[in-house]
Amino acid sequence: MTGSTADLPRPDAQLHLGVFFQGVNHWTIWSEPESGSQIDFASFRRMITTAERGLFDAFFLGEGLRLRESGGQIHELDVAGRPDAITQLAALAALTTRIGLVATQNTTFNEPADLARRLSGLDLLSAGRAGWNVVTTDNAWTGENFRRGGFLDHADRYLRAEQFLDVARAMWDSWSGDWAGTAGSSAWARPGSITPVRATTAQFDVDIAPTLPRSPQGHPVIFQAGDSGEGRDFAARNAEVIFSAHGSDFDDALAFATDMRARLRAVGRPEDDLKILPGTEIIIGDTEEEAEEKARWIRMRQVTQATALAIAGQVWGFDLAGRDADGPLPAEDPVVAEPTGTMGTRRWTDPRTIVQRWRDVAEAEKLTLRETVIRLGPQRGHVGTPSGLADKFAHFARAGALDGFNVSPYFTPDGLDDIVDRLVPELQERGVYRTAYTGTTLREHLGLREPLTRRPSV
Amino acid sequence: MPPPLHLAVELDGDGAHPAAWRRSRHTPEQSFVPGRVRQLVQHAENAGFTLATFDDSLLPPGGGVAGRIGAVERAAFAAASTSVLGLAPVVATTYTEPFHVASQLASLDFVSTGRAGWLVVTSPEPAVAAALGRPVVGGEAALRREARDAVLVNRDLWDSWEDDAAIRDVATGRYLDRTKLHYVDFVGETYSVKGPAIVPRPPQGQLVVFAPAGLLPTDQVDVELVTAADVAGVAAAGTGAGLRFAEVEVALDTAAAAAPDRLGALDAHAGRPATGRLRHVGSAAGLVALLTELARVADGVRLHPLVLDDDLQELSARVLPALFEAGVAARPVAGSTLRSTFGLPRPQNRFAAEEVSA
Numbered sequence: 001m002t003g004s005t006a007d008l009p010r011p012d013a014q015l016h017l018g019v020f021f022q023g024v025n026h027w028t029i030w031s032e033p034e035s036g037s038q039i040d041f042a043s044f045r046r047m048i049t050t051a052e053r054g055l056f057d058a059f060f061l062g063e064g065l066r067l068r069e070s071g072g073q074i075h076e077l078d079v080a081g082r083p084d085a086i087t088q089l090a091a092l093a094a095l096t097t098r099i100g101l102v103a104t105q106n107t108t109f110n111e112p113a114d115l116a117r118r119l120s121g122l123d124l125l126s127a128g129r130a131g132w133n134v135v136t137t138d139n140a141w142t143g144e145n146f147r148r149g150g151f152l153d154h155a156d157r158y159l160r161a162e163q164f165l166d167v168a169r170a171m172w173d174s175w176s177g178d179w180a181g182t183a184g185s186s187a188w189a190r191p192g193s194i195t196p197v198r199a200t201t202a203q204f205d206v207d208i209a210p211t212l213p214r215s216p217q218g219h220p221v222i223f224q225a226g227d228s229g230e231g232r233d234f235a236a237r238n239a240e241v242i243f244s245a246h247g248s249d250f251d252d253a254l255a256f257a258t259d260m261r262a263r264l265r266a267v268g269r270p271e272d273d274l275k276i277l278p279g280t281e282i283i284i285g286d287t288e289e290e291a292e293e294k295a296r297w298i299r300m301r302q303v304t305q306a307t308a309l310a311i312a313g314q315v316w317g318f319d320l321a322g323r324d325a326d327g328p329l330p331a332e333d334p335v336v337a338e339p340t341g342t343m344g345t346r347r348w349t350d351p352r353t354i355v356q357r358w359r360d361v362a363e364a365e366k367l368t369l370r371e372t373v374i375r376l377g378p379q380r381g382h383v384g385t386p387s388g389l390a391d392k393f394a395h396f397a398r399a400g401a402l403d404g405f406n407v408s409p410y411f412t413p414d415g416l417d418d419i420v421d422r423l424v425p426e427l428q429e430r431g432v433y434r435t436a437y438t439g440t441t442l443r444e445h446l447g448l449r450e451p452l453t454r455r456p457s458v
Numbered sequence: 459m460p461p462p463l464h465l466a467v468e469l470d471g472d473g474a475h476p477a478a479w480r481r482s483r484h485t486p487e488q489s490f491v492p493g494r495v496r497q498l499v500q501h502a503e504n505a506g507f508t509l510a511t512f513d514d515s516l517l518p519p520g521g522g523v524a525g526r527i528g529a530v531e532r533a534a535f536a537a538a539s540t541s542v543l544g545l546a547p548v549v550a551t552t553y554t555e556p557f558h559v560a561s562q563l564a565s566l567d568f569v570s571t572g573r574a575g576w577l578v579v580t581s582p583e584p585a586v587a588a589a590l591g592r593p594v595v596g597g598e599a600a601l602r603r604e605a606r607d608a609v610l611v612n613r614d615l616w617d618s619w620e621d622d623a624a625i626r627d628v629a630t631g632r633y634l635d636r637t638k639l640h641y642v643d644f645v646g647e648t649y650s651v652k653g654p655a656i657v658p659r660p661p662q663g664q665l666v667v668f669a670p671a672g673l674l675p676t677d678q679v680d681v682e683l684v685t686a687a688d689v690a691g692v693a694a695a696g697t698g699a700g701l702r703f704a705e706v707e708v709a710l711d712t713a714a715a716a717a718p719d720r721l722g723a724l725d726a727h728a729g730r731p732a733t734g735r736l737r738h739v740g741s742a743a744g745l746v747a748l749l750t751e752l753a754r755v756a757d758g759v760r761l762h763p764l765v766l767d768d769d770l771q772e773l774s775a776r777v778l779p780a781l782f783e784a785g786v787a788a789r790p791v792a793g794s795t796l797r798s799t800f801g802l803p804r805p806q807n808r809f810a811a812e813e814v815s816a
Contacts, residue, residue, distance in 0.1 A: 031628045038624070039658050041538075041569045064656035065557070067639065074636040074654070081624060081658040083565035084558070090531040091569035093492065094538035109555065113516055113589040121531035124490045144652035145557040175525075180487045188479055188486050188522045207588040211518050211525040213490055306631025 008398035015397050015433050016404030016446055017424075018058040018102070018277055019051045019416055023082030024068065027281065027380070029301045029410050030079050036413045038079050041091065046413035048092050051099055054420030055434050057445040058100035058131060059092065060223075060406060061085040065109060065142045070310060071319070077307050079412075086118050093126035100442030102131035102223055107164040108138060108157065109146045113208045116168035119220045120212040128216035128441035133223040133243070136161045158226075158234050160203045165222070165238055169453045170197045171210040172219045179213060217441035219451035236263035239274055240448050243406050247278020248379040253401035275403040275446050280381035282407055284418045288384060295383045298410055299374045308370040311377075315354050325370040329355075329362050381405075390426035397432055462788040463749060464758030464800060465506070465778065466544075466703065469498050470513035470529075473769065474707055474762035476521025477727035481720075481765045490527065492535065498766060499536040502543060505774035506782060506789040508799055509544035510536065511577050511668075511760060516550075516586050521728050530562045537570035542789075544796040546575030546668055551608035552595050553581060557651055559608065560615035567660035572795030575666035575681075576612070578674065580605050602673060607646040609667060609678045614642035616664050617807045618654035640809040662797045663804045668703070671696040680802060683760060685734050689748075692736065693755035701757035701800060707737040708745060709764035710772040717741070721764060735762070742776035749777075750786050757800075 021044060022028045029035055037043045048059045063085055068075040085103035093101055101122060105115055123130035136157035140150025152160060179193035197208045224239035226232065235242045246256035256278075261271040283298060285291025303311070308325035317335030334351035362372045382389055396402050409415020427433035439445055449455065471489070472478040479486060488494055502510050513519075514529035529547030536545050545566065549559055567574040580601040581587075587594040595604060620638035627635070642653035667674075671682040676699035684695035685705050692704040709717040717739045738745045752759055763769030781787040790799045797804060 030626055030633050035626075039568060041571065066652070067654055067656060074634065074639050076632040076634040076636050079633055081619065081656070083568060083657055084561040087530055087534045087562045087565040088569060090534035091538040094496065094535045110558075111590045114554070117516070118528050118531060121527040124527055125492045125495065125531060125535045127492055144650070146555055146651075147649040149650075179524075180485060189524050194524055204591055206591045207585075208516075209518055209524075209585070209589070211516070212527065213487075213525065304631040 008395070009400045010398050013397040013400070013403075013432065014447070015393055015427060016057045016275060016277060017054070017419075017433075018060050018100075018404070018406040019047065019056055020060045020062070020279060020406050020408045021047055021412070022079070022408055023062055024064060024078060024080055026078045026302050026304075026307045027408060027410060028079045028412060029298065031301055031304070032411070034411050034414060036411075038412055039081050039083065043413040044083075044088060044092060045095055047409070047416060048096055048099060050414075050416045050420050052096050054416065054424045055437060056099055057404070058102050058406075058442060059089075060102040060131075060133065061088060061104060063104040063106060063135065065106065065137070066145055070314075077304070077310055086122050089130070090122050090125055093122065093129065098129070098437045098440065098445075100129045100131055100221070100445060101126055102133055102221075102442075104133040104135055106135045106137050107161040108136055108152050109142065109148075110164075111206075112164055112167035112171065112204065113206060116171045117210070117212060119168070120172065120215070123215035123217065123220050124212065126215075128443070130215070130217075130220040131223050131241070131442055132220045133225060134161055134165065134238070135225065156203070158230055161234065162238065163199075163201045163203045166201075167197065167199050167204055167206060167208075169219065169451070170199065171208060172214060172451070173453055174210040175213040177214070215441075217443040218454050221442050221446065221448060232260060232263055235274065236260065236267050236269070238452070241275045241277055241446065244276060244278045244402075245378070247280045247402055247405060248381055250396060250399070250401055253278065253396060254399065257401050273449065275448070277404045277406045278402055279408055280405045281410060282381055282389065282405070282419055282423065283383040283410075284386055284389065284422055285383075286385065288388065291383045291385060300370075302410065303370060303374050303377070305370065308373040311373050312369055315351055315358070317351055323369075325373075326368045329359060329369050329372060386422040386426045389423055390430055390432075393427065394430045394432040459785060460753045461757075461801075463753040463756070463781070463786055464508050464701070464703065465781070465787050466509035466511060466546075466758060466760040467502050467507045467770070467773070468511045468513060468760060468762045469502060469766065470511075471519055471523060471526060472767070473765040475721075475724045475728070475730060475764050476523075477724040478765045479521075479523055480727055481724065481768060483767045486523075490525065495527070495532050495535050496539045498770070499540050499543060499545075501770055501774060503540045505770070506778045506787075507543060508758075508790045509546060509575065509760075509796065512536075512545075512547045514548040514550070515581070515583075516589050517583060530566060533574070534566055534569055537566065537573065542573070542792050542794070544573045544575060544666075544790070544799065545570055546577045546666070548577045548579050550579050550581045550586075551605040552601060553586060553590050553592050554608070556608045556611035557615065560612045560655055561657050563612065563665050564616055564655065564657040564660040567662055567665055568657070572661035572797070574660070574662070575668055575796055577683075578605055578609060578667060578669040580673070603647060605669070605673055606675055606678065607644075607648070609674055610646075611642065611644050611651050613664060613667075613678070614644055614808070615651070615653055615655040616660055617809055618642050619659045620807050620810050621659055621663075623658065638810075659807065662795050663807065666796050666800065666802065671699075674699075676700075681758070681800070684756070687734060687736060689736070689751050689755060692752060702755075703758040703760050704752055704756045705733075705735040705762065706748075706752075706759050707733065707735050707762045707764070708769055708773070709737075709739045710745065710769050710777070711741050712768050712772060720768070724764070742772055742780070745777050746780045746784075746786075749781060750784065753786050
């Protein structure tokens, strides 16, 4: 590894690990004997118990508001069907004592009076272990499941999110710290200790008597995942943890971290006020060769024949079902048309440009269609031996490229076992990972300061 | 002998009386610690109750008490703290998003492995609309319309996945079979919902739907809660839809004080709103006699203890054992779903049923 530990900017850095129990997309392998239920409570219990045994900071759930479609039909190829995050985490709070519980919840199809209260409830039932991954959507397609329909302009999605957070924080701050009367007091709460929240903004016109006090960690920890410039600025102003997609390549990770630190300075926050936890997959083998072989086995089960054809079909712009994904790329030119948008929100690029790149890579590396899909798909993280990965991760953290990882296991519910049993001890040996929980709240695990609205004014 | 009387208990806050907190054995701050929820539900489960309900509102509970944790969150936490107790949170229908509610309730059924119910209520208070920034939904008819539509949408969404929709067919690379997933395409007077659900069909197929008698169309309710001042009133009340549960307020004699004195002391602090519910203020033996009589005219009771910390103890020590001994009531059997405990069949999926008949 590069240089000695002491030369690195953060020699005492600690890695933080979270686990993302995935409920959608093709990275979860559903076809093998090890593939457990995606919905039975026992699967969630199993995975969170493993994560807590491994001293993870947080257990993280995504959110679904409409079942995915492709070509106007329900997408059949990937795992699907997942629980409501806050309900599930409230149940898991009863089975765990330390691990953080992070719910993805969007600010478009929720209202602060309801959602901020539900998050408070989770925070209290877990004695200060709740987190909120704030996401936005402006999608009219999603809106078809909700009373208001697709009401929000794309340009207003972060505006609404920010105003939503302002109201939520005001609710969380509405009970004074000494609201409870003294023993024998004639009132349940000290008079004047609870302040109603009234807000009139472009997005909200609300008058709320909040019903919950603060938890031991003050507020739920705010997570954010947007990667656009606007999303990064939103995170710099509001978030305490950012999930990035910049955790595979060291230079890319460091560039992202450097960019976020500049944005934090620009809004007057300390550089360490936002923890950077890229999403990643970790594949472990006894040797490098074995790990690489395992990674190939995993990729072929994540990107099945049908999935490879579906992904390529998106690029070519027509249905490729029935072709042989383990043969050459389609000979035809792609159909050039604006995307329907239902599969995602990727920026549009001329498919002729993409197909030419696919052809160049397939030609140069002698790849089949499926191998090309895998080769050019998103970089999915890290493959190696426990000691090799521990060295690499310690370097990432000490160099200031990230604060840890949000791990996406490729198997439910046992996909964390390798990481907890084999990688964690190596990290501990290197002094870069805790050997016991030292706090009880998620905020303490992450080494975060008080919530942004609860600090002495500067 | 009539079939066993189903025993439910309301566990919100510190008890049914607005001043109950004054007699609780914990401070107001301890209302918000996880141990409080765990202790209450485990007490109810150990006592042998079939079901716990959890009242809720976006507004403060009242009687000077300013807070409560949301009922769905409490019920989910309770689910993972118990093994046979049924759990039915109050979830309002007037302003809530039916799609979110359906996801939350289906998830509750999964975390409790089939022990979940839903106590359907309305939000008549304009302050709820103000908290959400919505126009007030006013008047009985509009409140009933929103309740009906919310239940229709929930039931449709719970059925929008057939039980075997996740096929994991390796040969074709398909995890799902889309022919077993259904758009609900609900179109009501005030909103529409496309579906399908994001959560698979819950273990019970459909959760047990509880509602005050008369709120919902008769074919949408599984258990009617009837309010009447005496046994004859209970016998005559309700629409006859589903099972009939009588609402009963309970204040029992304790070692420290007679029930009327306990009630009087609390009444001196705060008046009680007139609920019109049947009420028992007195001895455990008197309550056993009343419930034995009710078993002839009702399928179940929902008890509202005056002060949970006192009356739950008395119910557990003196009332439920006598009912079990006499065969008037029975403990739920481990491994049962709430539906099966109530003798309700697991419903056929409406969408699958349509295909068969088509």
